[in-house]
Amino acid sequence: MPELPEVETVRRDLTRSLAGKRITQVEILNTGSLKGATPKGFLGEISGRSFTRFGRRGKYLILHLDTGKVLVVHLKMTGVLQYQQKGDSLPRAARIIFYFSGGQRLVFSDQRKFGSIELAGDAGTIPSLQEMGPEPLEKDFTSEALKERLGGRRGPIKPLLLDQSIVAGLGNIYAAEALHRAAIAPQRPADQLSGPELKKLHRAIIQVLKEAIAARGSSVDTYRDGQGKKGWFQVKHRVYGKQGNKCRRCGGTIVKEIFRGRGTYWCPKCQR
Structure with a gap:
């Protein structure tokens, strides 16, 4: 999607x-x-x-x-x-x-x-x-706003990032990429994330979205831009669709697991 x-x-x-x-x-x-x-x-x-x-x-x-x-x-x-x-x-x-x-x-x-x-x-x-949450590229999306939207929930962080009432616009690709950049495992309960970890995640979300826009999106399936052309951010993915490859940060192996009904890509070695 x-x-x-x-x-x-x-x-x-x-x-x-x-x-x-x-x-x-x-x-x-x-x-x-x-x-x-x-x-x-x-x-x-x-x-x-x-x-x-x-x-x-x-x-x-x-x-x-x-x-x-x-x-x-x-x-x-x-x-x-x-x-x-x-x-x-x-x-x-x-x-x-x-x-x-x-x-x-x-x-x-x-x-x-x-x-x-x-x-x-x-x-x-x-x-x-x-019912939609804040836009992650707007000024009011701060690390404190992210913490407030998560509201101390005990559920795993990855499905919560996909909840459009928490953050608008994130999906499977960019949630996975942001979590990897922040070195956070997708299964981590949201209420166990420390203040510094939430700040890292907040920065990672903004960074990966800005980089993806600059690359005109990710054409991993049928996506084409408004001119009918492919985006190229998929070549910069660190974990999404990279199962079996070496992690760019730690050299571990990227895995794909089905988690809460969604394909989830992550590095078990460096995402904690």
Whole structure:
């Protein structure tokens, strides 16, 4: 699933390509990808409108229309939002297509059909966004804020980092990478982390997310950026997808274990 760095990369791409462009036509190829309106109602709200700006909250994209309404896009497992020129080949898994006055188009494709585009009057009315925790790249995400969100919970730290009500935008890839950088085992109970360890984890989360955005995300599965290109942060992964390799820090062997139903990558030698 695309995580914060991938979604932020798409947001920046769309901002450069689509701001102010007028939508001339919308083609809905899969009604199951649409939320918040009937196909007829959606077409009536979108046709002839323009995108004014592009936002993000956690793993969600928020496309602002000139009417004041928004499209909230959740890519889920295999969703891709790609800006195309007139002669580009249409993705095989295209679900919803927005056409623009210059002949360009914005294509939402989704192989597994779990993703969605939801029309809303305000992004703040979407329950999943209301319940979301702090953005890890904003100033209010401090080590004290992380400690407060964890709230002395006894559960293991890795699943808690995946909880979007604690930190917005983290997923399996960047939780694993941050924990490795902080030298914390994914199974450690959160309430047993010391103050210095929480500070290390806080710094690691911010560092790995910034580096991943600079590399335009991790293309480990179907992820493509807003231009249809692969990111390249996967070549810098230290543990995710690196089972059997030597740990860059201690020389131990990276392992993959199924923990709480998720593949978890870590180094048993240096993560404590």
